[in-house]
Amino acid sequence: MLSLFDLSLQLNGFPMKEAKAELRKIVALSEKEHEAFLENKKVEIVNFHLQNNPFYQELVGSNATNWDNLPVLNKRNLQKPLLKRLSNGYSSKNSYINKTSGSSGDPFIFAKDKYSHALTWASNIYRFGWYGIDFNSSYQARFYGIPMDFIGNKKERFKDFLSHRFRFPIFDLSDGVLEKILKKFQKKKFDYINGYTSSIVLFAKFLQKKNILLKDICPTLKVCMVTSEMLFEEDKILLEQQFGIPIVNEYGASELDLIAFQNPNGEWQVNSETLFVEILDENNQAVPNGTSGRIVITSLFNKAHPFIRYDIGDIGILDEKSTLKKPILKKLIGRTNDIALLPSGKKSPGLTFYYVTKSIIEDDGNVKEFIIKQTKIDTFEIEYVSENELTATQIQKIEKAITIYLESGLKFSFSRKEKLERNENGKLKQFISLIKEIKE
Structure with missing residues (x-):
């Protein structure tokens, strides 16, 4: 029986059943099988875009001899009308269209085909499941922005209803507002917290001042996932102290997927099921694990729009113990433009x-x-x-x-x-x- 969250995605044309089945298959692969899967997907997605995407054909030119010769894309390459970047057969009607937040200073509109976007959700569901969170039944306290125009606001509120979450808009977090948020935690049975790091840290500081442990007043809370902004070690310690639950660090990009998600062993595990993540130097050469470089990501399934060797604008280090199936992000140093x-x-x-x-x-x-x-x-x-x-x-x-x-x-x-x-x-x-x- 499909629950409300899955059903709403299915009704919007995202084939969740198929995506979940495919993800289960990928997760079950052995290290050796995963290596073969990765090589096949890389070849497949490059060939698809070289045959079906004029924008990508033009970018690559005659450089398609091997993987390392493929151009590295960045947001500025992509700041041209979306219709000029879509693959043949894809349009705004049969794809998922959205825009990046612009937190790196370079916002742009992007597209994902519906199957690729369903896989993104399957990947989210799988990872949140590590902590006993089910998007269909677990109740989320959401610290996020919200559109201020009437229609945008109502649309987002409806999505919150379908996704079983209660949103705290974060544009004003003065003490009076934080007091109201605290009252909601006293009344509602939240299972987990999700949202922007700086806002959640601000709430924790408010609790610290009042000497309140959140888990005492909301005993149903299991876990807190922070996203979109850097989580500093001392902030993580503060959150653990004031909330009394595990704090999970999430790193993602709206145009791609969840990139890395802290697993229950405390490792920042990179998504190797739907993405291929490389760490490159300034000459676009891969650096050894343990060395810092630019984070460059390939979306293995997105046919509507090419994200192949896409420089996301962040600097990071992969752990020396990383494998192709289980890469570990040792450190995220921050955006290159910072x-x-x-x-x-x-x-x-x-x-x-x-x-x-x-x-x-x-x-x-x-x-x-x-x-x-x-x-x-x-x-x-x-x-x-x-x-x-x-x-x-x-x-x-x-x-x-x-x-x-x-x-x-x-x-x-x-x-x-x-x-x-x-x-x-x-x-x-x-x-x-x-x-x-x-x-x-």
């Missing part, structure tokens, strides 16, 4: 500032959240939300730490805000560079 260019010519990931300032200004729990903007090559603005203004001593400490981690002579200004600007989806971009030289 790089600060310094006066000495040094390039530093934006996260460096984040770690430095985070370690110092969060000691007393005064600062709730902050973002760092680079406005000139030697000038940075730190915007923060806090109970009290930062003291001169705290500011001195931050500046000293930045000199140690980065270089001396950098200028900083600090401005306290009521709330921070999030993008239209409600995500918080923690480091923003406003200087042109950094953009590729």
Whole structure:
């Protein structure tokens, strides 16, 4: 008997039964069989697009001699009308169409054929199942953005109803709103939490201040999945302390699939069933496991639109113990465009500032959240939300730490805000560079 969630997907033309059966088959393959499956799928998807997709034919030209010669795509390649990128036989009527969030600064519209999108859902269902979560029956507390226009809002609310979830819009997370969210947890029997990392961390800080363990007031809670933004180790510890449940780190991209999902052994397991993930250097050559490089992903099933060797804009490291069937993401370092260019010519990931300032200004729990903007090559603005203004001593400490981690002579200004600007989806971009030289 199909349940409401599966049924709604099936009615929208996503063949869930077939997708789930195919995924079960792939998961059951041995290491050796998986290797053969992967090679076949790579050849099959490239050949399909070379024969049926004029956009991809043009991109590849005469480079189709072997896998390593295929071009690496990025979002800018794809910022042209969708109709020019679709494969023959696919249209907006018979495909799943959506747009990326633009959190990397390069939003674009993409398509998946319906079978490929059904596999994405099958993959989600399979992974959430590791923690006893069933999309048809488990009740989700969802910390996400929501469209503000009437129709978009109602559509999303209806989807929430079908998907058995209750949404907390995250555009305003002041204490009064967090108090209301807390009351919902007292009344409703939520099974799990899912949503943007920064919003869920903010809720945990609120609980910490009130000395409340969430599991005590909502005993049905089993697990919390955070997504879309970096999860820092100290935030993970805080979430575990205040929620009293396992915290699962999820890494995905709307145009692809779930890319990596923390398994019950605490490993960040890469999806090798519907994706092929490579880590490449700047010359598009694969780097050895254990070495950092650009995360480049191939969607093995999407026939409507080519995502073949697609540079997602993130830097990461695969664990040395990874295999083709079970790759493990050792570390996600952050987006390639979150790089600060310094006066000495040094390039530093934006996260460096984040770690430095985070370690110092969060000691007393005064600062709730902050973002760092680079406005000139030697000038940075730190915007923060806090109970009290930062003291001169705290500011001195931050500046000293930045000199140690980065270089001396950098200028900083600090401005306290009521709330921070999030993008239209409600995500918080923690480091923003406003200087042109950094953009590729």
